[in-house]
Amino acid sequence: MVKVTIDGRELEFPEGTSLFDACREARGEALPHFCYHPDLSVAGVCRLCQVEVEGMPKLTIACNTGVREGMVVHTRNERVKTAARQILEMHLINHPVDCPICDQAGECGLQDQYMNHGLYESEVDKDDKVHKAKAEVIGPHVILDKERCVLCSRCVRFCDEVTGTGEMGIFNRGDRAEIGIAPGKELANNYSLNTVDICPVGALTSRDFRFKKRVWLLKSTASICPGCATGCNVRVDHEAGRIFRLKPRYNKEVNGRWMCDIGRMTYRGVHSEKRLDGPMLRGDGDLAPVSWSDLHTFLAERQVGLWISSPAQTLEEQALLAALGEQARTSGGVSTAGRGDGDDLLLHGDRTPNRTGLEWTDLQQHDPASLVALVRETSGAVVVHGGDPAETAPGFLAAVGGRALIFLGTHANATSKAATVVVPMSVWAEKDGLFVNKDGRVQAVRRAVARPEQAVEDWRFLVDLWSAAGCADAPAGLPALRRWLAERVPALNDLDLNALPAGGLAPATAPAGAGGDE
Amino acid sequence: MSHEQYKILSRRFGRADAHNLAAYEADGGYAALRKSFEMGREAVTEEVKNAGLRGRGGAGFPTGVKWGFVPKDAETVYFMVNADESEPGTFKDRYLIDYDPHLVLEGSIISSYAVRAELCVIYIRGEFGWLIDRMQAAVDEAYAKGYLGKDILGSGYALEVIVHKGAGAYICGEETGLINSVTGRKGQPSIKPPFPAVQGFLDKPTIVNNVESVAAVPHIVTNGAAVYREHGTEKSAGTKLFSVSGPVRNPGVHEIPLGLPFREFFHEWLGGMADGEELKAVIVGGSSVPILTADEAMNINLDYESCAEAGTMLGSGGMIIVPGRCDMVELIQVLMHFYWDESCGQCTPCREGTGWLHRLVRKLRRGEGTLADLDLIEKVCSGMAGLTICPLSDAAVMPMRSFLQKFRPEFEALVQVQDDTGSPSRWAREIRS
Numbered sequence: 035m036v037k038v039t040i041d042g043r044e045l046e047f048p049e050g051t052s053l054f055d056a057c058r059e060a061r062g063e064a065l066p067h068f069c070y071h072p073d074l075s076v077a078g079v080c081r082l083c084q085v086e087v088e089g090m091p092k093l094t095i096a097c098n099t100g101v102r103e104g105m106v107v108h109t110r111n112e113r114v115k116t117a118a119r120q121i122l123e124m125h126l127i128n129h130p131v132d133c134p135i136c137d138q139a140g141e142c143g144l145q146d147q148y149m150n151h152g153l154y155e156s157e158v159d160k161d162d163k164v165h166k167a168k169a170e171v172i173g174p175h176v177i178l179d180k181e182r183c184v185l186c187s188r189c190v191r192f193c194d195e196v197t198g199t200g201e202m203g204i205f206n207r208g209d210r211a212e213i214g215i216a217p218g219k220e221l222a223n224n225y226s227l228n229t230v231d232i233c234p235v236g237a238l239t240s241r242d243f244r245f246k247k248r249v250w251l252l253k254s255t256a257s258i259c260p261g262c263a264t265g266c267n268v269r270v271d272h273e274a275g276r277i278f279r280l281k282p283r284y285n286k287e288v289n290g291r292w293m294c295d296i297g298r299m300t301y302r303g304v305h306s307e308k309r310l311d312g313p314m315l316r317g318d319g320d321l322a323p324v325s326w327s328d329l330h331t332f333l334a335e336r337q338v339g340l341w342i343s344s345p346a347q348t349l350e351e352q353a354l355l356a357a358l359g360e361q362a363r364t365s366g367g368v369s370t371a372g373r374g375d376g377d378d379l380l381l382h383g384d385r386t387p388n389r390t391g392l393e394w395t396d397l398q399q400h401d402p403a404s405l406v407a408l409v410r411e412t413s414g415a416v417v418v419h420g421g422d423p424a425e426t427a428p429g430f431l432a433a434v435g436g437r438a439l440i441f442l443g444t445h446a447n448a449t450s451k452a453a454t455v456v457v458p459m460s461v462w463a464e465k466d467g468l469f470v471n472k473d474g475r476v477q478a479v480r481r482a483v484a485r486p487e488q489a490v491e492d493w494r495f496l497v498d499l500w501s502a503a504g505c506a507d508a509p510a511g512l513p514a515l516r517r518w519l520a521e522r523v524p525a526l527n528d529l530d531l532n533a534l535p536a537g538g539l540a541p542a543t544a545p546a547g548a549g550g551d552e
Numbered sequence: 553m554s555h556e557q558y559k560i561l562s563r564r565f566g567r568a569d570a571h572n573l574a575a576y577e578a579d580g581g582y583a584a585l586r587k588s589f590e591m592g593r594e595a596v597t598e599e600v601k602n603a604g605l606r607g608r609g610g611a612g613f614p615t616g617v618k619w620g621f622v623p624k625d626a627e628t629v630y631f632m633v634n635a636d637e638s639e640p641g642t643f644k645d646r647y648l649i650d651y652d653p654h655l656v657l658e659g660s661i662i663s664s665y666a667v668r669a670e671l672c673v674i675y676i677r678g679e680f681g682w683l684i685d686r687m688q689a690a691v692d693e694a695y696a697k698g699y700l701g702k703d704i705l706g707s708g709y710a711l712e713v714i715v716h717k718g719a720g721a722y723i724c725g726e727e728t729g730l731i732n733s734v735t736g737r738k739g740q741p742s743i744k745p746p747f748p749a750v751q752g753f754l755d756k757p758t759i760v761n762n763v764e765s766v767a768a769v770p771h772i773v774t775n776g777a778a779v780y781r782e783h784g785t786e787k788s789a790g791t792k793l794f795s796v797s798g799p800v801r802n803p804g805v806h807e808i809p810l811g812l813p814f815r816e817f818f819h820e821w822l823g824g825m826a827d828g829e830e831l832k833a834v835i836v837g838g839s840s841v842p843i844l845t846a847d848e849a850m851n852i853n854l855d856y857e858s859c860a861e862a863g864t865m866l867g868s869g870g871m872i873i874v875p876g877r878c879d880m881v882e883l884i885q886v887l888m889h890f891y892w893d894e895s896c897g898q899c900t901p902c903r904e905g906t907g908w909l910h911r912l913v914r915k916l917r918r919g920e921g922t923l924a925d926l927d928l929i930e931k932v933c934s935g936m937a938g939l940t941i942c943p944l945s946d947a948a949v950m951p952m953r954s955f956l957q958k959f960r961p962e963f964e965a966l967v968q969v970q971d972d973t974g975s976p977s978r979w980a981r982e983i984r985s
Contacts, residue, residue: 078743079898081939092938098743120935124904162911209907211897333815470588
């Protein structure tokens with residue numbers, strides 16, 4: 035440990051700690067900065083994090099300085115403040131004042147720093163600014179405004195150091211320097227939107243999110259990406275029942291500060307035109323809307339022979355389905371849809387968020403052929419919760435034959451079209467539940483937006499079915515359901531699932547602390 | 553007036569055959585290399601330290617001390633000769649390479665040997681096309697005679713030399729910028745630490761020395777530190793090349809003993825001003841150093857300490873003599889254009905500040921400036937000085953500040969007079985002329 039005095043406070047830090055991090059701890063807030071990023075190499079170019087170290091004639095940048103025993107550091111004196119203000123002014127002299135039409139407004143480093151450290155009158159002639167290209171499409175997801183760029187080089191370092199794809203660079207020099215894409219390339223790697231996240235200004239913006247919503251109107255809900263088995267921690271940004279974007283949420287055990295572009299686009303399914311929006315019953319050949327009471331009457335009259343869950347359902351739902359299967363002395367089963375290509379960063383080949391949950395809830399997993407065989411072995415109605423076995427398991431519908439096919443799902447698909455009964459359910463962003471990622475980490479999705487008016491919350495519907503089937507002590511609310519779940523699943527026996535930390539829990543390992551956002 | 557006794561680096565200048573290996577050997581060339589191998593690398597380093605040789609590129613850091621920063625356990629070390637001579641007013645290294653490429657090469661080999669380098673890169677600015685050919689010819693001759701390659705002169709020491717052509721960026725004369733350029737990266741300085749002597753080219757210890765610094769090494773090895781110290785002062789030892797431009801009677805490259813009073817240099821070496829010219833100001837060591845008025849210049853000695861006391865720097869020895877007829881605002885505009893053009897752009901204060909200063913001075917010259925702009929220039933300078941990775945930002949600030957401070961009336965004349973027709977510029981210029 036090394037003793038350092040920062041702004042009069044004596045603190046101890048492990049050797050090798052960066053002075054930037056030490057100052058953050060001592061001050062309770064980060065030093066002004068643009069180029070520093072905890073997951074990227076030090077560039078030392080924005081020059082904003084200058085501090086005064088006693089004994090050194092010049093101010094020094096904290097990001098490239100390590101703590102030393104006996105160091106006496108000043109971060110708030112006049113000299114340091116003046117330097118920060120002057121350097122900030124330099125950042126702004128060629129920056130267009132187009133905040134009213136800039137998508138970054140409201141979450142812009144320049145705006146924030148100006149409010150914190152600037153607040154001076156402009157002394158630059160607005161006709162004297164250096165102009166650069168605006169609104170250049172540089173990839174499927176990202177658009178570049180070179181004029182707004184402060185040349186912090188974070189995006190360049192991200193593409194060099196994290197994805198290793200190296201598409202971006204700084205071209206030309208002096209105040210003509212600009213971010214660009216290497217000739218013949220485009221920013222098409224699956225992590226391109228992280229460059230938008232780490233861009234401190236409005237230079238890199240998301241083509242998907244651009245101009246859709248002012249960021250200060252957005253509300254955020256902490257959740258988990260449903261796109262694959264990695265379970266990246268996300269922030270669901272939404273307003274008035276509509277999701278506008280997903281942003282990665284820091285979890286050093288899972289995704290760090292990144293997430294992939296495929297995952298970010300999963301929110302689109304929430305507001306899809308294919309969403310099922312009311313209960314339906316097959317009458318004379320066609321599916322037709324039906325009242326909830328008629329639907330329940332229909333279900334009560336059916337003897338279910340097989341309950342099929344899916345790796346996209348929450349742990350609670352899977353466990354309830356398994357319990358329903360036991361009650362009816364039938365087998366639980368699951369289809370195996372949802373495989374794709376993975377990479378060695380975050381995207382997993384298993385494109386479902388909760389396959390581990392199936393194992394934990396003792397639901398047998400089947401490949402398409404064995405699922406079809408299972409359907410043939412059973413008699414009575416078949417309940418499908420999530421997934422699309424009619425599409426993924428050839429011969430599935432033939433095996434069901436004339437039996438009732440009860441589909442509890444969210445989107446119209448081959449199974450819903452062939453079903454006898456369709457019950458509209460909630461997607462991951464409309465409900466509370468747990469996912470268990472590929473490494474056995476239990477993480478919570480939370481209700482961010484309201485479900486469609488006619489849809490039901492999955493676990494309540496399943497609990498109702500269970501009660502109707504004669505279970506006297508089916509859990510009545512979410513806390514009770516989770517207590518029941520923790521008792522039922524051996525891996526969860528000692529855990530309080532109602533008090534899950536923000537970073538989730540990996541049973542038998544220490545809970546992950548959720549770190550601060552960059 | 554003979555100054556022959558001071559000609560150590562420049563003694564072979566002007567001879568038509570000076571660059572040939574045979575002529576160089578006939579003058580005793582490469583004897584210092586043989587002697588170095590006999591002395592051993594520690595003794596060579598010690599001799600250079602004792603000689604008090606200071607880096608001649610501009611910073612004046614002791615050369616032997618710099619060599620000593622290479623970690624003792626380093627397996628691979630690189631040596632680079634900085635011939636990216638681009639500082640406005642400086643043209644001494646080009647004379648050395650032009651007339652005495654073998655002196656530069658011998659010094660490079662000895663220096664490489666001293667720091668245990670296995671590869672030496674001689675980095676020559678791209679504009680010096682003919683010098684690249686000249687240096688390459690010398691390197692080829694040296695390879696043919698066994699001064700380079702494996703087992704040099706039976707010493708067991710092996711060294712390869714590459715003559716590398718720069719691509720024309722001023723900033724590649726900064727040593728980490730030079731290393732990045734050689735590596736194939738964008739020519740811009742790297743953040744320090746790590747310092748190149750610990751982690752430089754290809755992440756290995758790398759020593760970068762100026763051409764004039766390495767050219768002094770053979771003399772130090774041959775004659776010893778004591779003889780080297782016969783010229784110069786205690787802290788500024790030896791001789792130094794000054795490249796002098798401006799309307800003096802004898803412009804060009806002069807080798808002088810450090811510590812020589814400027815007054816003596818001006819009158820006896822340069823021959824004073826040309827007919828009809830009058831001395832107005834002196835830029836002592838390249839365009840980046842603070843300018844001195846004629847009076848100030850007449851009171852300094854040409855050594856590192858005396859220059860520092862006078863608030864300027866000896867720098868590279870690129871001396872610019874400014875005559876009375878010179879418009880100082882025009883001169884600073886040329887310089888501000890230069891630094892704006894050459895800033896690599898990575899550090900914000902330099903990237904934006906050099907452009908801002910350039911635009912402000914241009915505005916003054918157009919007659920559109922105000923007195924507030926003069927204060928703004930000072931403010932912009934304070935936001936640039938000492939806040940960047942490399943000294944280019946300071947290199948722009950030092951002349952700007954000193955010009956404004958010492959020749960402020962010329963700046964004020966551009967803003968004070970405004971006629972009521974709204975076109976101050978032409979009138980202002982007429983008043984001043």
